[in-house]
Amino acid sequence: MAVKFAGDTPPTRNDWSTCDSRTYFFENINTIFTGIPKTGCSNWIEALLRAEGILTRKIKQERVEVVHGGLSSGNRIPHYLKRHENFTFPDPFSFTVIRNPWTRLISGYRDKLSEEKTLGYKWGRSKGTLLSNTGSGITLKTRARVQLLESFVRYILDKENGVNVHFAPQYSTLCTPNARYDYVIPLEYSSVMSEEILGCFKCRSGVVDGL
Numbered sequence: 001m002a003v004k005f006a007g008d009t010p011p012t013r014n015d016w017s018t019c020d021s022r023t024y025f026f027e028n029i030n031t032i033f034t035g036i037p038k039t040g041c042s043n044w045i046e047a048l049l050r051a052e053g054i055l056t057r058k059i060k061q062e063r064v065e066v067v068h069g070g071l072s073s074g075n076r077i078p079h080y081l082k083r084h085e086n087f088t089f090p091d092p093f094s095f096t097v098i099r100n101p102w103t104r105l106i107s108g109y110r111d112k113l114s115e116e117k118t119l120g121y122k123w124g125r126s127k128g129t130l131l132s133n134t135g136s137g138i139t140l141k142t143r144a145r146v147q148l149l150e151s152f153v154r155y156i157l158d159k160e161n162g163v164n165v166h167f168a169p170q171y172s173t174l175c176t177p178n179a180r181y182d183y184v185i186p187l188e189y190s191s192v193m194s195e196e197i198l199g200c201f202k203c204r205s206g207v208v209d210g211l
Helices: 041-052 061-068 077-083 101-112 145-158 187-200
Strands: 023-026 031-034 093-098 129-131 137-139 183-186
Touching: 023 041, 023 077, 031 041, 041 061, 041 187, 093 187, 101 145, 183 187
Parallel strands: 031 093, 093 183
Antiparallel strands: 023 031, 129 137
């Protein structure tokens, strides 16, 4: 189930200003969300954009990645703070979603590197390269998919840092230790927890269909 901090009260003295661009602030609903890649974050961002009043049109499931572009750019905390100098976050509701590390790793491989057609199929994985944020990587010879997966897993386990954010440890995306979240939700429970979370930012139920 979701992790809720003792006393059912929001944490104090949080410094959300140190968060990177994968953490969003939605002013109208006073909510902060950190989207960890490969944890269903696109669906949550879509739900938050609807609750905020930014998104009103319907988005096809295969086009859900558009929520990461201009629609939510202004809500990314670094971008938001550039437009609002000396801004103090008004004790927002905060949450994030995490996932079983193994299933997340497999999801990243299927989506970004395998020959399987998925929603992220266009990501350039045909080059057989495991990209990293530092610009380095490892080129894999053409081989059977199982062998490629094995090489991929070994690469991730052996590389200490510089791994692309889609494969990096989940904690590296969070705003901790400078801030604490009200809820940390396992992806496996996100469907049953969605109404409770939506209630926390006063949004009507049903806007996260498909989670």
